[in-house]
Amino acid sequence: MLALAFQLARRDLRSRYLGSFSGGAWALLQPLVQLAVYAFVFGYIFRQRLPGADAPGYVPFLVVVMWPWTAFAEAVSRGTTAIQDNASLIGKVALPRAALVLAPVMASFAIHGIGFLGLLLVMLLAGAGLAPAGLALMLPALALLFLFALGLALLLSALQVFVRDIAPALPQILMLWMFLSPVFYGRYVMPEWVRPWFDLNPMTGFAEYLRYALLNMPAPGLRAMACSVGAVVLVLALGLFAFRRLQRHFEDFL
Amino acid sequence: MSVLVEAHGLGKSYPRVFRRSDRFRSLCSLLAGRASGEVTPVLQGIDLCVPRGQSLGLIGDNGAGKSTLLKLLTGVLTPTHGSVRVNGRVGALLELGAGFHPEYTGRDNIAMAATLQGFSADDLAARLADIVAFADIGRYIDEPVKHYSSGMVVRLGFAIVAATRPDLLITDEVLAVGDESFQKKCIRWMEDYLEQGGTLILVSHSMYHIQKLCRQALWLREGRMQASGDVFEVTQAYLAHHERKSAADEARARDLDAVRGLEFHVRAMRVNGEEAETLPAVEQGAALTVEATIASRDGRVPVVNVGFARADGTPVYGVSSDMDGVQPAPLPDGDFRIVLHIAELPLLPASYTIRVHPLDSEGLRLFDTVERTLTVKGRSSESGLVRLAHVWEHAAPLSRSRGE
Structure with missing residues (x-):
């Protein structure tokens, strides 16, 4: 199944980027443009509202969380429609169906992982205050994030076959989630009474851990980390359960 | 002889989904591990046993459930009732271009198909030349499949199956699309494959092909087994059924x-x-x-x-x-x-x-x-109405015989 997922992911990446004029560069370019926009909006226009946003460290601050988030969000949204998009394959070829979901998740993490690594190396060489040891320290967090995305993708792709409202609603939900997570800001800019609630968002643990590992910022509390790991385990278990239960009925409802 | 394909009480039903709420209700009951409400059966009570080296022809009218049965056997569909077991690697040519992605080139699709069949990159590299040669579609092998004619798609599909030499070959009525010479090439390949102990399950509306390639036949009618057994008996019963059906309109009662x-x-x-x-x-x-x-x-x-x-x-x-x-x-x-x-x-x-x-x-x-x-x-595969008395002259005994 893994070999099949690799093949599918490779094919997916090739068709997405080789077919376009700019090729693989687009994969890197898109988050870069996004980064520029966010850095401009938050670092320049809203600088009064976001303390610390005008500091020189804001770009690295943004980069170390935004890239993993982009990979995660793209993996979830592409994984969700994977079964529906491959309806023609499901009715005609015998294949492990989970591979269809695994492939876009792997592809998203691969393409954005490469971009992320490249950017981190550039920042490291440019002396942006990156901790070299953080490159190794961040790996478990990225692996967990991958599993988180996979679990969500399995769950949502199975549900999407039956209830088609999920895919159209997903971009809005992901957008909302991004702004509720400490991607553009740190938890410390929030009013005192709101801060503990951030622990309940599984993304908080990921964001703060990545900044801790790469930028030597304060580590997330145990509660936030536990929430993140717990969410990954729960979502993965739920996703596997729902997918196993429902996959034999996909062809009847596609 | 070992059993290659075994099915007991095999059946497939599709859920009736009309209203939007039906899908949601089905989802809930399926998640809870229950069956999903009202269903339309398309195939019921199929018992099947195909020993290794045997060949089975599936016949029946349109909508009788032939393709559904093939899909259940290949594992493309999951059965609603009963069980199916295949003790070997299955190669299937089900629908025209099934499994091919139109945007990718022939070579890319070969790689994908080989992966689906469980072949490693090395296996594939070793066979790629054979596949390309068998398909014989020239420079089109490097063009996207969407530019192919339907005949070329079948050529590519058959070439992949031929190169992977599955234990069980399952084909639907797709070969009819190929041109005369390619059809002959396929029939020849299949005869060769059968001779070497391959197993074939074939759907065809051509009784000629069924009789030529299969020893057993199964007649499906409205999702059920109407008859099964020796290919000549089953195909003759099927043809007779059709002939009677068309003659029934003209029949008049004798007063x-x-x-x-x-x-x-x-x-x-x-x-x-x-x-x-x-x-x-x-x-x-x-x-x-x-x-x-x-x-x-x-x-x-x-x-x-x-x-x-x-x-x-x-x-x-x-x-x-x-x-x-x-x-x-x-x-x-x-x-x-x-x-x-x-x-x-x-x-x-x-x-x-x-x-x-x-x-x-x-x-x-x-x-x-x-x-x-x-x-x-009778067991004759001659065609027409009557046997004309004949002898062959200037003829030598047939050197190649199907391993009876």
Whole structure:
């Protein structure tokens, strides 16, 4: 199944980027443009509202969380429609169906992982205050994030076959989630009474851990980390359960 | 002989989903591990056992469930009832271009198909040249599949299956798309494959192909097994069913009362001594007697005509007593009787109608018609209606025989 997922992911990446004029560069370019926009909006226009946003460290601050988030969000949204998009394959070829979901998740993490690594190396060489040891320290967090995305993708792709409202609603939900997570800001800019609630968002643990590992910022509390790991385990278990239960009925409802 | 494919009580139903809420309700009940409400069965109660090296032909009308059965066997669909077990690697050619992605080149699709079959990159590299050569589509191999003609898609699909040499080959009616020479190449490959112990499950509407390639056949009708067994018996029963269906519209009931008033009518007709309307099947080449007892109103001697037609109405042979210079002999009660004897029936296996007509003494006016249905069975794969007496000359014995 893994070999099949690799093949599918490779094919997916090739068709997405080789077919376009700019090729693989687009994969890197898109988050870069996004980064520029966010850095401009938050670092320049809203600088009064976001303390610390005008500091020189804001770009690295943004980069170390935004890239993993982009990979995660793209993996979830592409994984969700994977079964529906491959309806023609499901009715005609015998294949492990989970591979269809695994492939876009792997592809998203691969393409954005490469971009992320490249950017981190550039920042490291440019002396942006990156901790070299953080490159190794961040790996478990990225692996967990991958599993988180996979679990969500399995769950949502199975549900999407039956209830088609999920895919159209997903971009809005992901957008909302991004702004509720400490991607553009740190938890410390929030009013005192709101801060503990951030622990309940599984993304908080990921964001703060990545900044801790790469930028030597304060580590997330145990509660936030536990929430993140717990969410990954729960979502993965739920996703596997729902997918196993429902996959034999996909062809009847596609 | 080891069993390659085994199915018990196999069935497939599709859920009835009309309203939007149906999907949600199905989702909830499926998640809870229950069945999903109302269903439409498309296939029920299929029992199947295909030993290794055996070949099975699937026949049936459109919508009988043939393709669904194939998909259940290949694992593309999951059965609603029963179980299916395949102890080997399956290669399937189900639908035109199934599994091919239109945007990718032939080579990319070969790589994908090989991965789906469980081949490693090395295996693939070793076979790629063979596949490309078998497909024989020239430079198109490096073009996206969407630019292919349907024949090229089939060529590519068959080439992949041929190169991977599966334990079980399952093909639907796709080969019909290929051109003459490619079809021949495929048939030749399949014969070769069968000879080397391969197993084949074939769906075709061409009884010729079924009889040529398969030893067993399964006739599906409205999702159920109508008949299964020896390929010749099943295909003949299937063809006879069709012939009768098309002839049924023309059949008229014989009005006995009206017939009695005529100058002549058939009092009795016996074929091989049987008076039943549908006779027991007769072997090809066996003896056949048709006995006609004719009632004559005015005591005049009738001419008797006996005709053979295929069940769909195509006439095969007709002969009258006067043509051969004979006439029915009288019986003590005033009727006339004549018996037509055919020593070796040359009709090919199929379903036929035998008709008896009395004509007036001049052999001009036809009065009555009585018919019987006769099934001729046999293992012949000759085509047409009758076997013409023949010998081959300047011929050598066949060197290659299918391993009987």
